[in-house]
Amino acid sequence: MTRLRTFAYEFPRPAVAVDCVLFGFDPEDGLRLLVIRRRQAPFADRWALPGGFVRLDADGEGGESLDDAALRELREETGANVAYLEQLYTFGAPRRDPRGRVLSVAYMALVRTRDHHVRGGDDAAEAKWTPVERSGGGKLAFDHDAIVELGVARLQAKLRYAPIGFNLLPPTFALSELQRLYEAVLQRPLDKRNFRRRILAMDLLAEAGRQEGVAHRAATLYRFDERAYARLVHAGFNFEL
Amino acid sequence: MTRLRTFAYEFPRPAVAVDCVLFGFDPEDGLRLLVIRRRQAPFADRWALPGGFVRLDADGEGGESLDDAALRELREETGANVAYLEQLYTFGAPRRDPRGRVLSVAYMALVRTRDHHVRGGDDAAEAKWTPVERSGGGKLAFDHDAIVELGVARLQAKLRYAPIGFNLLPPTFALSELQRLYEAVLQRPLDKRNFRRRILAMDLLAEAGRQEGVAHRAATLYRFDERAYARLVHAGFNFEL
DNA sequence: CCAAAAGTGTTCCGCATACACCCATGA
DNA sequence: TCATGGGTGTATGCGGAACACTTTTGG
Known part of the structure; x- marks a missing residue:
């Protein structure tokens, strides 16, 4: 050639x-x-x-x-x-x-x-x-x-300090999956109650149904709410842990 | 050419x-x-x-x-x-x-x-x-x-979160100069007492004489102690504000 | 003695942390 | 009924934030 x-x-x-x-x-x-x-x-x-x-x-x-x-x-x-x-x-x-x-x-x-x-x-x-x-x-x-x-x-x-973890999960996910993601990346265990409280307190997750076909209590699924996040950032909000 | x-x-x-x-x-x-x-x-x-x-x-x-x-x-x-x-x-x-x-x-x-x-x-x-x-x-x-x-x-x-501000100051400096630097960069006023306490508590500054020829009480001069910082980092320390 | 900056402690509140049990579901 | 993960509240302590007066020095 x-x-x-x-x-x-x-x-x-x-x-x-x-x-x-x-x-x-x-x-x-x-x-x-x-x-x-x-x-x-x-x-x-x-x-x-x-x-x-x-x-x-x-x-x-x-x-x-x-x-x-x-x-x-x-x-x-x-x-x-x-x-x-x-x-x-x-x-x-x-x-x-x-x-x-x-x-x-x-x-x-x-x-x-x-x-x-x-x-x-x-x-x-x-x-x-x-x-x-x-x-x-x-x-x-x-x-x-x-x-x-x-x-x-x-x-x-x-x-x-940025909500990028959601890009590693499916569009809807259980809080426990999100927590496992954080634990895997940060390489340390996180407290379940504190994690849930902090994440939900930010008002960035919208409920999106429940798990199906699992052999235990079905978890609530959430979707990351881009709009809500954009609004909060605009108002001076900073994502944190 | x-x-x-x-x-x-x-x-x-x-x-x-x-x-x-x-x-x-x-x-x-x-x-x-x-x-x-x-x-x-x-x-x-x-x-x-x-x-x-x-x-x-x-x-x-x-x-x-x-x-x-x-x-x-x-x-x-x-x-x-x-x-x-x-x-x-x-x-x-x-x-x-x-x-x-x-x-x-x-x-x-x-x-x-x-x-x-x-x-x-x-x-x-x-x-x-x-x-x-x-x-x-x-x-x-x-x-x-x-x-x-x-x-x-x-x-x-x-x-x-990193001690880089010292690179903008002379080798020895007064705490008030360091504070003015932080205020100029971060664009907001900082509390003098809290600032001094936080900085000094890190044990990163070594005393290095006093100001001379100023028309008021002479400030203590400090030098950033690279060695002390290296040691602390090694021990898992994180500089913070 | 006055101006100008240095230096110094304490209180309060919010938030991060630690911690254990009941619930719902499918097998 | 059992195994599996889902979901929930409280008490404690630490650290950040707010705040005002005295000291030193040269002019």
Whole structure:
């Protein structure tokens, strides 16, 4: 295969990639991280974060935004539909990629795990959910372990003061599921009564039916009320734990 | 002037710049932002944040890190010696720079204003400190207003839970100066007694003499004790307000 | 002796924490 | 009727917030 053309510039430029720390949650398994097995060199067959190069227009001037690149990669490589996306940090150490100078804009993304089934995509031979610790049974490719660490720290910090946890749960959920989510992310047990009181006191959850088909008392289901939250924020409210 | 060579790649690549939100503080003036007047197009003669392109090696593979690029630009354009530097966010919207696709890695930096005198540098016709609101008497070049906004938000947030404010003060300072700094950044008055008690209770400040030559009772000067802080962090301590 | 800033304690209230039992349901 | 998780109230203590006067120093 021959390249029809190349792209030339006055000064050297780095390649720019996006890499995504994609979290999922299941009451059974706890917090999970999506990793893919690389198909191509470098680090062929090694586990890595989903990601890839940002696409520019042929004239090198337009093309997709960084957020769009992250969403596209997640779609292509994992089939996940993302509920929340947030830029984390840009990694740019000179030798972080053996192919040359490659910047990586790291993202954190959250999905409702039940919504979708993981599949490998174009560049990914295989994709799987792993526990966050020991991601992929050891070290990830490139500096992806550091990126994961950063993603975990950000998720833990942000869960306390922003209502992003709901993006890891189905649209309606029981309070106990929400509590298990918080416990899994924050890595410590929470008191049931205090948790329920605090969450409900914020008036952000709307009742949405009851559980069905469970072998015990059916829990009340709730839905996160985006509108109520927007109104409260507007009035100076801050979500807290 | 003719270019001796150009740099060619298989796929189009963006140019990558760093831009710095540099804060200074003076008890008289409050919190200030450093802006430069651009010498060249685009946005010639407009006020902008100090910044410039990241330098890569001639082979386009090595070169300076992003942090180094930010420090270099600050040195070149302002002569400031930076006490604290932190990456903020990477801006990459397709049309944010009229010259083509340019990513900007934004940084927040803090200086001890008394340490240095502002000067214009190579690319900056002029540099000045401005109040943070109405920076540069109106709108800054590119999307720099948005970057400033982000920098202010980050500084406000981080001041509460990390001891970074000291990087805006001289090595030794009076508690009232520290309080004025907090009030200037957080934009609200703080109670003197509560402030002193909270700060001193952390055991992070070491006495360092008294003020001289003031026309009133001389205040005790303090120095931020990095060692004590490191020890406390190690023991699970969290700085808080 | 006056102006200007430094320095100092106590009270009150709200909120986070700790804690244990009854309820509803399907098997 | 039993196993499983759902759902509920109170007492205690700590820490943040509010608040005003005396001290020191140079001019």
